[in-house]
Amino acid sequence: xSRRLVAPxxxxxxxxxxxxxxxxxxxxxxxFVPTPTAILGWFWEALLDGSLLEATxxxxxxxxxxxxxxxxxxLLLGGxxxxxxxxxxxIGWLALGLQTLPSVCWVPLAILWFGQREGAILFVTVMGTxxxxxxxxxxxxLSVPPLYVRAAQTMGSRGWHLWSRILIPAxxxxxxxxxxQGWAFAWRSLMAAEIFVVILSGYGLGTMLHDGRELxxxxxxxxxxxxxxxxxxxxxxxxxxxxxxxxxxxxxxGGG
Amino acid sequence: xxxxxxxxxxxxxxxxxxxRFRGASGxxxxxxxxxxxxxxxxxxxxxxPSGCGKSTLLNLVAGLDEADEGSILLDGEPVxxxxxxxxxxxxxxxxxxxxxxxxxxxxxxxxKPNLRDAERVEVARHYLDIVGLADKELARPHxxxxxxxxxxxxxxxxxxxxxxxxxxxxxxxxDALTRDLLxxxxxxIFTQRKKTILLVTHNIREAVCLGDRVVLLSPNPGKIxxxxxxxxxxxxxxxxxxxxxxxxxxxxxxxxxxxxxxxAI
Numbered sequence: 188x189s190r191r192l193v194a195p196x197x198x199x200x201x202x203x204x205x206x207x208x209x210x211x212x213x214x215x216x217x218x219f220v221p222t223p224t225a226i227l228g229w230f231w232e233a234l235l236d237g238s239l240l241e242a243t244x245x246x247x248x249x250x251x252x253x254x255x256x257x258x259x260x261x262l263l264l265g266g267x268x269x270x271x272x273x274x275x276x277x278i279g280w281l282a283l284g285l286q287t288l289p290s291v292c293w294v295p296l297a298i299l300w301f302g303q304r305e306g307a308i309l310f311v312t313v314m315g316t317x318x319x320x321x322x323x324x325x326x327x328x329l330s331v332p333p334l335y336v337r338a339a340q341t342m343g344s345r346g347w348h349l350w351s352r353i354l355i356p357a358x359x360x361x362x363x364x365x366x367x368q369g370w371a372f373a374w375r376s377l378m379a380a381e382i383f384v385v386i387l388s389g390y391g392l393g394t395m396l397h398d399g400r401e402l403x404x405x406x407x408x409x410x411x412x413x414x415x416x417x418x419x420x421x422x423x424x425x426x427x428x429x430x431x432x433x434x435x436x437x438x439x440x441g442g443g
Numbered sequence: 444x445x446x447x448x449x450x451x452x453x454x455x456x457x458x459x460x461x462x463r464f465r466g467a468s469g470x471x472x473x474x475x476x477x478x479x480x481x482x483x484x485x486x487x488x489x490x491x492p493s494g495c496g497k498s499t500l501l502n503l504v505a506g507l508d509e510a511d512e513g514s515i516l517l518d519g520e521p522v523x524x525x526x527x528x529x530x531x532x533x534x535x536x537x538x539x540x541x542x543x544x545x546x547x548x549x550x551x552x553x554x555k556p557n558l559r560d561a562e563r564v565e566v567a568r569h570y571l572d573i574v575g576l577a578d579k580e581l582a583r584p585h586x587x588x589x590x591x592x593x594x595x596x597x598x599x600x601x602x603x604x605x606x607x608x609x610x611x612x613x614x615x616x617x618d619a620l621t622r623d624l625l626x627x628x629x630x631x632i633f634t635q636r637k638k639t640i641l642l643v644t645h646n647i648r649e650a651v652c653l654g655d656r657v658v659l660l661s662p663n664p665g666k667i668x669x670x671x672x673x674x675x676x677x678x679x680x681x682x683x684x685x686x687x688x689x690x691x692x693x694x695x696x697x698x699x700x701x702x703x704x705x706x707a708i
Contacts, residue, residue, distance in 0.1 A: 337507055338537040340525040342551035342603065352550075356541040438540045439585030 221406035226413070229406040238395075243418065246381065246391040250422075253309055254373040257316025258366055264317070265324025265365075269354075275325065282318045290315030290376035294383045305388050308380040315376025316369045323365020327358035360434050367427045374419050392418075454639050455481040455504065455607055459513035462499055462665075472664035473499045476513060479658065479667065481607075484637040488654030490647055490693070492701065496665025497643045501611050504641060505531050517606065527551055530605035532613040536592040538584040544571065544595050545580035551603040570598040573632060590621035594628070601632070610642040614649065623681055626652055630678045647697070648690040652681045657693055661700045668700045 203223045210222045233239035264282070268275040293311045301307035331354055339353045355362075381393020392411055399407030457479040464471045473496040481487050489497040502508040504515055506525040515522040517529065530551070538547050548567040552558065558566075571577050574594040584592055593613055600608055614622045630653065633640060644650050650657045657671040671693055675685055 334533060334535060334537045335539060337525075338531070338533065338539075339550070340507065341505055341527075341529070341531045342599075343525070343527050343554040344550075348554070353539070356539070359541065437583055439583065 218403055219405055221409055225406040226410045229404070229410045230413075233407075233410070238390075239414065242390055242392050242395045243414065245389040246377065246393065247418070249305070249308055249312065249381075249389070249391060250373060250377050253312025253377060254316055254370055256309070257313040257373055258320050258369050260313070261317045261320025261365070261369060262324055262362075265321040266328065268321065268325040269328035279325075282321050285314070286318035286322060289379075290372070291379035291383065293376075294380060297380070298384060303384055303386045305386065307384045308377065308386070311380035311384070312373050312377045315379075316373040319372050320365050320369035323368060324358075324362055327361025327365065328354055330361065331357040360438070363427065363430055363434065367423070370422070370426065371419070374422075378415065452483060453480045454483045454485075454518055455479075455641070456516040457500075457504075457513070458516070460500070460503060460510050460515060461512035462496070462503060462508070462510050474503075474510075475664035475666050477665070477667055481639060481641065484639055486633055486640045486653060486655045487642070488650035488657045489641065489643045489660060490645065490650045490657055491660035491665075491697070492645065492662060494662040494665075495660040496662065497660050498611055499665065500660075501531070501609050501641060501643050504607070505529055505609050507531075527555060527603040528606045529609055530600040530603060530607075532593075532596050532600045532608070532610045534612045534615055536584070536589075536596040538592055538595055538599070540584050542584075543580065544576065544582050544584070544587070547584065547595055548599045548602050551599065555603055567598075567602055570602045571595075573601070574598045574628060588621070589617050590625065593617060593621075593625065597625075597628070597632075601636075601638075605638075607639045607641060610640065612644055613642075615644070615646070622649075626681055627678065629653060634677055647693050648681060648686065651675075651686055651690045651693060652679050659693065659697055659700065661697070669696050671696075 207222050207224060210217070210220055214220050230239070264278070268279060268282075290311055293314045294307075297307040297310045301310055335353055335357050336349065339349055344352060377391075378393045378396075381391045382397045385394065385397070392415055396408060396411040396415075399405070399411060457477055459476040459478060460474055461472070461476050462474040464473055477496075477500065479487075489500060491497050499508065503510050504522065506522050506529065509523070522529070538544075539550065542550070545564070545567055548571060549563055552563040552566055555563070568577065568580065571580055574597055576591060576594055576598070579587065579591065579595075584595070587595065593616075596613070614625055617625070626649070629640075632638065633653075640653075642650070642653060647657075651671075651673055654673055657673060658667055659669045659671070660666065661668050671689070673689060675683070675689070679686055
């Protein structure tokens, strides 16, 4: 494991050193291309004055709320669609269409409906999450092997028992995959919302990024981008990593 | 088609059972007014080529599908829905991968009323012991071999104490060695527990090895063509010469029915 860390670390060091050297050689003092040391300087400064931590917390709070509402709605709608062909026919096309709509397209509508407030940001995040989760849940439940259902029926399972003991556990790997995708969509939507919806009730990472551009502080722009990548990566590892490992271990999925 | 003289009174009765499916080129009669009586504690093997309706017949008895005409009576009561009085063993083990071996065997038992949980666990362990997997109760299905999984499926089917055990080609996905071992297990359990068993197979030697009677079906339309009484002593070994000879008889009967059918078209 540790030997496998050598290549990425060496490459990262080389990249940063090359970046630093070329900016110093050809674009010294450019307002458009910051050096890694300048970015690190901003990072340190923002960390010390608490602004970075606060913005990250504001953003994570919005992300959790948006994801919970979006994924909850998606689970419910996906379950309904899997259960009833009529519901599936009625709203399936709508979900498919709305899923293809980039979530930033919801921003103008959200601002007009909710004003420049938390509600607008929540709305955009939820809209970006709900459809993909719904479609993933529907798909996973519909692709449960009929053999499991038949076997359970012969043992007397039906109705809610069949749902809770067979359909939901059998489709869990697909549902977790859908949640992971939903989380990624929520993250993207939230960043779009924070950059475009300027509000006073909380200063998030997106707003910080936006302000970096206004102030022409490129080290802040690139620094926030790096933090956004880091938060996304850590959340993915911490939230979904353990669940996926547990599924692999207990069910022997993927090379078990 | 009356039961074997040595078995008990009729437990499962099929009367004029007919089932049609919509095929690509018009309706297909999978089963054409099939009559069959199965006695208490009788082991019936349904054999025939694919398309003869043997699996359809099993699904109808299981209540997983409904007959278009005719009736199926279990101890005089008509069969309409699936139920624990008729447990099924499928071609694939159908074990639930999110449950361990013990929980898989407990699945049907947990739905059985009027039992304490401790009793359910005791019964499940008893059946795991019968199929020789008492030490595997905490294993996950993916950690077991194909033969072990099918054994767990057998324990799961036996655990709720069904009146009839239905088996749909349960050995066909296994290697020959594992299969031979399971023939021994099934015969031992059948002799000890006097279970009524209906087994579907396309392996004639397997049918002759296990069955009290071998029921031969042929397709287009699916009909019972001939019934063979197998009076070999148990336990039977699949490689015994007498068994091979009887299997040869059934095979040539099947060939003549198929030939006759093709000549008729």
